[in-house]
Amino acid sequence: MDYTLLAILIIVVALLVIGGSFLVTSRRSVAPGKEETTPEVTGEPPTAAPAEDRDRSAEAVATPPAQAPPVEEAVKPAEPELETPPPSAGRMVRLRARLARSQSSFGQGLLNLLSSDTLDEDTWEEIEDTLITADIGVTSAAQIVDHLRTRVKVLGTRDTDEVRAMLREELLNQIGADTDRTVRTEPHGDRPAVIMVVGVNGTGKTTTTGKLARVLVGDGRSVVLGAADTFRAAATEQLQTWGGRVGAPVVRKEEGADPASVAFDAVSRGIDDGADTVIIDTAGRLHTKTGLMDELGKVKRVVEKKSQVDEVLLVLDATTGQNGLRQARVFAEVVNVTGIALTKLDGTAKGGIIVQVQRELGVPVKLVGLGEGPDDLAPFDPEVFVDAILAAD
């Protein structure tokens, strides 16, 4: 009996021990992560979060919403599409209406005076004044009046068509109908043509450089631009925009860099690329500051170590009249100007400045700017110009 009781006791104890250990084991399996969660409780910084959590949060940031495009593709559309500018041929004809709008009041004034019933001394004086008001210059105005007086005497009659034809001829003589106005943009064998664009602040140098690049690209040429206006970072950006639109590379350096070295590098790039034409935009320089003007001469000399300069285009703002001409004269003394780009002819009725500037500088007007649009630059055509001046309403 005692043995039986002992046996039962042993079994009960054994059962208790087994049951207890089972309970301990199952409690552990209920809270397996307790030890791992301890760091959070101890206030460890978020950066020390479990690797798994970090991965998950990184994933949340990196994984874009299903519809959002990848970042790279979102940036791409900002690149401008290459444009195909119209060729140079017929540009001035296309812009004739704009010329007529700005210049024909001057032409109509002259035609009315010349057709008046009596051509007395006062009328001739008025004709001369009208010419001078249009910035044609005193000498040229006197010459035109002189010739017209003689012709009217010989002609006897004065009907409108005859007067118009006579005036047309006189104006064309003054402008120079047969003058060579070719902008020398043709490459020489394996060397590109080099054009320097110079002029006073704000006359339109950078705009004209950009427009000219478009004219050339429109004619099927390859162009490299040199941003030698290093005084302002914005000037380089402005040129970059023009070049970017037609795929013309722009050689540039940081603000304050030596303009001559930029010009030199641009010509080197043009040679390496086998480009047809290199156009160098320069800074607007105050004609009164000898140091700056000397620097412009240096740009030209440095470029000439690499290649001849085919064309130095002086950009002149048609609205600045006598003042602009005075400044232009100083430029002509420092660099050998070979052609004039007359800008903003759309903004003034004083188209006679063409006659005066050519006479003053002995250099032909080769290009005219007729607006702020990218294709508002045209090779200068005297006949189209005079016809626009004398256009009937």
Ligand SMILES: Nc1nc2c(ncn2[C@@H]2O[C@H](COP(=O)(O)OP(=O)(O)OP(=O)(O)O)[C@@H](O)[C@H]2O)c(=O)[nH]1
């Ligand atoms: N209406 C009109 N505006 C023009 C013409 N050419 C240039 N402009 C404007 O003239 C302003 C000055 O042009 P820019 O090309 O910056 O002149 P810039 O000579 O390079 O000036 P700086 O670099 O400061 O010396 C701009 O607002 C041009 O759009 C033109 O033929 N007609």
Ligand SMILES: [Mg+2]
């Ligand atoms: Mg500029």
